[in-house]
Amino acid sequence: MRIVVLTGGIGGAKFLVGVRAHARAIGAEVTAVVNVGDDVRMHGLQICPDLDSVMYTLGGAHDPERGWGRVGETWVVKQELAAYGVEPSWFGLGDKDTATHLVRTQMLTAGYPLSQVTAALCERWKPGLTMLPATDDRLETHVVVDVEGERKAIHFQEWWVRYRGDLPTHRFVFVGADAAKPAPGVIDAIAGADVVLLAPSNPVVSIAPILAVEPIREAIATGRAPVVGVSPIIGTSPVRGMADKCLATLGVEVSAAGVGGLYAARRDNGLLDGWLVDTSDAGAEVPGVPTRAVPLWMSSEEATAHMVADALALAGVA
Amino acid sequence: MRIVVLTGGIGGAKFLVGVRAHARAIGAEVTAVVNVGDDVRMHGLQICPDLDSVMYTLGGAHDPERGWGRVGETWVVKQELAAYGVEPSWFGLGDKDTATHLVRTQMLTAGYPLSQVTAALCERWKPGLTMLPATDDRLETHVVVDVEGERKAIHFQEWWVRYRGDLPTHRFVFVGADAAKPAPGVIDAIAGADVVLLAPSNPVVSIAPILAVEPIREAIATGRAPVVGVSPIIGTSPVRGMADKCLATLGVEVSAAGVGGLYAARRDNGLLDGWLVDTSDAGAEVPGVPTRAVPLWMSSEEATAHMVADALALAGVA
Incomplete structure (x- = not known):
């Protein structure tokens, strides 16, 4: 069994801990394709927040508080x-x-x-799975906002960390996505996958930048592997982070159904063959997409591994 | 009164504290021309040990232990x-x-x-004096050594920090010195100086790399300002550091007279108009150079300021 997971940072990292646990239990191989849209150069250092969150979390070195x-x-x-x-x-x-940033920057410079x-x-x-950046090329999420009455594009990190998303926000732009090629291994992993999972990461600024690399979206949408997404929204709130602010910018309802509709059914030129929502969202409907309601709170590695098993079952591969 | 000091790192920084104190007392302006031969890029960071030692020491932020x-x-x-x-x-x-290195490297990169x-x-x-690197160009001290039977050139920092100078050592090479131009302000400072002091820094790897920038040596040697050096050797030992190992490589006697002879009298195509030695070296003679013996232990700011006053007196400018 080969599992590919599209993922962002913190929430995705937590999900991957469960994927790894379940994969070990069933003898599966996992490849995580990680968002790089958050990456930024600061103080001369190349910083990759999502790659680091995944790496530290799977390495047991992250700060859980x-x-x-x-x-x-x-x-x-x-x-x-x-x-x-x-x-x-x-x-x-x-x-x-x-x-970490010094080692990375020096290697990139080399x-x-x-x-x-x-x-x-x-x-x-030693994350216990294969970690691939979505692309080796520059791909940065910028945000078109109004700052003190002036419309401008700022880096996602500035929007997220400095302003906590608390600015009039018009849209997200994935700078460099048009020219970005999938990193080596990404397309092969998707082509060889038995299932593709969309982690319960921010759909707008974690998963969308990966899919903005057109050959990746293409490989998933046209590939043989079933695609199951896990809702990052429970009720009307993100499991963590600020997906609500991001979804509002797109005019998408902050709900499991809203995000599912954003990914959309494969038959509707979308991606989904299945959509996993929380038990509290049992009624959520995404046109053309089989939905299953299970507990989505990642309260423990075991609970998360159970979610993963549910996702594989929904995909028909477990 | 305008004072120019050629200086290396730690010992020179301590000397500059005394120069600054005396200069404040007499209302003089000080320009320190600092060695860059120790500079090295490590982990992608541009590190300037001597500039930092001087800056931190004069800023009161150095580690005295x-x-x-x-x-x-x-x-x-x-x-x-x-x-x-x-x-x-x-x-x-x-x-x-x-x-510090991040700020420096990013500015250099910019x-x-x-x-x-x-x-x-x-x-x-706020060092209280003007700090100038000898040059803005690349000038690195490399050391020709035998390592495990193989002759090779290693960076001075590797020789100094990693091997503690404990290798068969053949010579020092100031890589880039031929092409290096004096940093802006250096030649003007020397031309406008009333006196040029050579700090009691390592003559071989702190002062020599500065003088290896030919226009700097030329400006000092042909300038109107008297040049007084302060011996970095008391008895047969360096005041601090490993000047003894460096001098041995050049075949120069480890003594006040030996270092004075290395700088040499101005009349002998050298630099010195005066040479300050420790009271314990009262008999030291450098052909053609007036010598004065005073306490050279930089035991306090006051003691060091007193040395500086003695150096100015020997130069005939106090």
């Missing part, structure tokens, strides 16, 4: 940068994180593609 | 880099230091010359 970054993190570098008065000062650059850099970093973290 | 780096330094980044297994692991990269970067960093540290 704060959600992002490393457990036992310290903040000397950040404080010193602030003392120098250099911007941006709103970004959470931990000392442990800084070392000419290694992000996928190889990620593989090198994973030699330390 | 360890000698180099920041007081209250932490080592998370270094430990993390080691955990990733990336080399070099022998270099002391502190977390506070890392922030196209600012090192002299402007240094000025920007000094806005925080």
